[in-house]
Amino acid sequence: MTRRVALLAHEGFPDRAKTAVGVLRYADSEVVAVVDREIAEADPDARVADYVSDVPDAPIVGRVADAPTFDALVIGVAPIGGGFDESWRPDVRTALETGADVVSGLHYFLANDEEFVRLADEHGGTLRDVRQPPDDLTVAEGIAHDLEAEIVLTVGTDCSTGKMTTTRELYEAARDRGIDAAFVPTGQTGIIIENWGIPIDRTVSDFTAGAVERMCRERADHDYLFVEGQGSIVHPAYSAVTTGILHGAMPDSLVLCHEAGREAVHGYEEFEIPNPGYVAELYESLAEPVAPTSVAAGALNTANLATAEAEAALDRYRSQLGAPVADPIRDGPEQLLEAVL
Amino acid sequence: MTRRVALLAHEGFPDRAKTAVGVLRYADSEVVAVVDREIAEADPDARVADYVSDVPDAPIVGRVADAPTFDALVIGVAPIGGGFDESWRPDVRTALETGADVVSGLHYFLANDEEFVRLADEHGGTLRDVRQPPDDLTVAEGIAHDLEAEIVLTVGTDCSTGKMTTTRELYEAARDRGIDAAFVPTGQTGIIIENWGIPIDRTVSDFTAGAVERMCRERADHDYLFVEGQGSIVHPAYSAVTTGILHGAMPDSLVLCHEAGREAVHGYEEFEIPNPGYVAELYESLAEPVAPTSVAAGALNTANLATAEAEAALDRYRSQLGAPVADPIRDGPEQLLEAVL
Numbered sequence: 265m266t267r268r269v270a271l272l273a274h275e276g277f278p279d280r281a282k283t284a285v286g287v288l289r290y291a292d293s294e295v296v297a298v299v300d301r302e303i304a305e306a307d308p309d310a311r312v313a314d315y316v317s318d319v320p321d322a323p324i325v326g327r328v329a330d331a332p333t334f335d336a337l338v339i340g341v342a343p344i345g346g347g348f349d350e351s352w353r354p355d356v357r358t359a360l361e362t363g364a365d366v367v368s369g370l371h372y373f374l375a376n377d378e379e380f381v382r383l384a385d386e387h388g389g390t391l392r393d394v395r396q397p398p399d400d401l402t403v404a405e406g407i408a409h410d411l412e413a414e415i416v417l418t419v420g421t422d423c424s425t426g427k428m429t430t431t432r433e434l435y436e437a438a439r440d441r442g443i444d445a446a447f448v449p450t451g452q453t454g455i456i457i458e459n460w461g462i463p464i465d466r467t468v469s470d471f472t473a474g475a476v477e478r479m480c481r482e483r484a485d486h487d488y489l490f491v492e493g494q495g496s497i498v499h500p501a502y503s504a505v506t507t508g509i510l511h512g513a514m515p516d517s518l519v520l521c522h523e524a525g526r527e528a529v530h531g532y533e534e535f536e537i538p539n540p541g542y543v544a545e546l547y548e549s550l551a552e553p554v555a556p557t558s559v560a561a562g563a564l565n566t567a568n569l570a571t572a573e574a575e576a577a578l579d580r581y582r583s584q585l586g587a588p589v590a591d592p593i594r595d596g597p598e599q600l601l602e603a604v605l
Numbered sequence: 606m607t608r609r610v611a612l613l614a615h616e617g618f619p620d621r622a623k624t625a626v627g628v629l630r631y632a633d634s635e636v637v638a639v640v641d642r643e644i645a646e647a648d649p650d651a652r653v654a655d656y657v658s659d660v661p662d663a664p665i666v667g668r669v670a671d672a673p674t675f676d677a678l679v680i681g682v683a684p685i686g687g688g689f690d691e692s693w694r695p696d697v698r699t700a701l702e703t704g705a706d707v708v709s710g711l712h713y714f715l716a717n718d719e720e721f722v723r724l725a726d727e728h729g730g731t732l733r734d735v736r737q738p739p740d741d742l743t744v745a746e747g748i749a750h751d752l753e754a755e756i757v758l759t760v761g762t763d764c765s766t767g768k769m770t771t772t773r774e775l776y777e778a779a780r781d782r783g784i785d786a787a788f789v790p791t792g793q794t795g796i797i798i799e800n801w802g803i804p805i806d807r808t809v810s811d812f813t814a815g816a817v818e819r820m821c822r823e824r825a826d827h828d829y830l831f832v833e834g835q836g837s838i839v840h841p842a843y844s845a846v847t848t849g850i851l852h853g854a855m856p857d858s859l860v861l862c863h864e865a866g867r868e869a870v871h872g873y874e875e876f877e878i879p880n881p882g883y884v885a886e887l888y889e890s891l892a893e894p895v896a897p898t899s900v901a902a903g904a905l906n907t908a909n910l911a912t913a914e915a916e917a918a919l920d921r922y923r924s925q926l927g928a929p930v931a932d933p934i935r936d937g938p939e940q941l942l943e944a945v946l
Binding site: 403404405406464465467468469470471472473474497498499500501504506507508511512514532534537538542543546549550553554555 | 744745746747805806807808809810811812813814815838839840841842843844845846847848849852853855873875876877878879883884887890891894895896
């Protein structure tokens with residue numbers, strides 16, 4: 265995606281606009297504007313740099329019509345349930361009328377929307393629903409461990425613990441060192457950034473491992489594959505997807521992602537997150553009969569902590585895992601990369 | 606399904622016609638004929654009793670046109686890949702022309718076949734594809750352990766170790782004792798037998814646990830739910846489905862199903878099946894953070910062994926699990942039922 269994009273993030277930027285922030289941080293695109301009417305109404309001169317550091321700056325505008333020229337509009341925010349918010353329709357319409365593409369990771373498929381299909385046809389744009397898996401998936405053959413590439417998988421103690429970020433940081437740091445590495449995305453943000461990949465949570469359940477295996481095969485000519493994990497094996501709803509990725513990717517090493525201070529499963533507060541050391545052992549035990557691996561490092565999200573607290577949390581996490589740990593954003597990914605190379 | 610059925614099982618009866626045998630053994634239907642041209646050509650007087658004991662007898666005929674009157678034709682055999690074998694078309698056509706329904710657990714959906722749709726319309730029959738999940742599934746809420754029903758889940762060391770049979774035997778034995786029990790099927794044979802259920806291996810991967818949870822809720826007014834497991838957590842391709850069922854059903858107890866003498870994963874011979882005791886502990890460890898449970902009993906399939914060998918295999922299995930074990934077909938399900946009540 266070496267092109268100009270606008271990021272739709274109404275009422276969500278930056279904290280509830282994971283995809284928008286991911287694209288700003290990692291995609292090979294020029295972001296011409298973030299579209300968030302709440303921010304733009306409060307401050308017509310608002311800019312990305314006021315909200316997120318270490319990413320290219322861009323204006324924040326109230327509607328797509330106010331954005332500089334772009335080639336694609338990316339839906340950068342997801343309401344609970346993944347539906348399409350009808351209040352976004354004028355913005356998507358405007359984008360399509362300029363001939364731009366629209367890229368979406370929503371459960372609601374733009375390609376099933378009559379008006380959008382018609383506008384895309386009329387003006388030459390493309391509707392790209394990244395959450396639609398290919399229709400020729402099949403079961404895993406159990407061969408990922410035979411691939412020559414070294415496979416590194418991020419796993420988590422919960423959802424939203426930084427698996428996509430950690431994977432991408434490791435991948436970029438490896439490339440900066442001149443390593444022939446590939447990024448294997450499994451969720452909508454990673455797929456939008458990479459402009460390739462299969463949304464693992466939307467495959468037929470029997471093909472979960474097979475879909476990951478297929479992606480690893482497609483990138484097997486690289487020396488290192490950094491595979492983005494999903495969910496957690498101790499999650500009451502999403503553990504099936506996590507297990508399929510673990511057994512389908514057959515990783516050589518794991519990086520366990522955790523958010524400092526999080527004690528309960530996000531959105532399922534009744535469920536305690538066990539000690540991360542226990543979770544690490546559980547990943548290893550579950551992998552062992554299929555393809556043995558071990559947790560080589562731990563990534564800790566300390567974004568909500570002051571420096572001294574973050575240091576203490578990292579020390580605790582290091583002793584829980586008995587492995588090198590770092591916050592890949594605060595500390596950079598170098599220590600984690602060293603541990604998996 | 607208190608009605609007359611014919612079972613299509615060309616070249617597969619009985620060993621490669623799991624669904625046909627399941628319907629014969631467990632369904633509340635009168636089987637008027639098994640259709641297997643290979644058997645019927647070799648012996649025009651062949652009967653079910655020559656091949657399977659302890660099920661109601663019926664003639665084996667070479668084509669559907671030779672079967673006594675029936676209300677539904679059940680596709681009772683599945684080729685590798687789950688496709689529709691075109692050599693069956695005349696039989697399905699004949700069934701539809703008599704006004705009968707056709708029930709299928711194939712991946713190939715009869716409802717997408719123009720000729721079958723037309724014939725069903727013309728003659729008033731119904732095409733029932735049990736492998737099509739409902740389209741309103743969603744993620745699990747993590748509430749199955751709050752249901753008042755006691756939930757018993759069968760799990761396995763591999764696919765095809767007797768999970769459906771064990772679940773059904775436990776359910777029927779419980780009913781025979783006057784216990785208010787329900788059977789929760791998760792695969793095509795069980796769904797055809799029960800005339801209800803969701804094919805868990807065909808759901809969207811994110812909804813695997815949610816689909817099982819939904820079935821448990823729908824049957825929660827019973828005292829005991831016997832939930833049919835799928836695959837194995839040590840299977841390189843199907844472990845995602847297994848994990849989703851384990852965490853979605855949140856069972857009070859597990860029955861571990863194993864086939865005596867099987868040492869490698871069926872169809873994935875490179876992968877050794879670990880000691881069943883290790884597999885039992887792995888199920889317990891994986892369940893523990895979400896909803897603790899334990900392996901209360903072991904079901905051993907000893908169909909391929911002589912009596913003395915079977916006894917030795919049961920002794921070995923008992924010591925591996927440290928729990929009561931039995932072959933639910935050879936010994937009956939009573940000991941297993943005692944262990945989970």
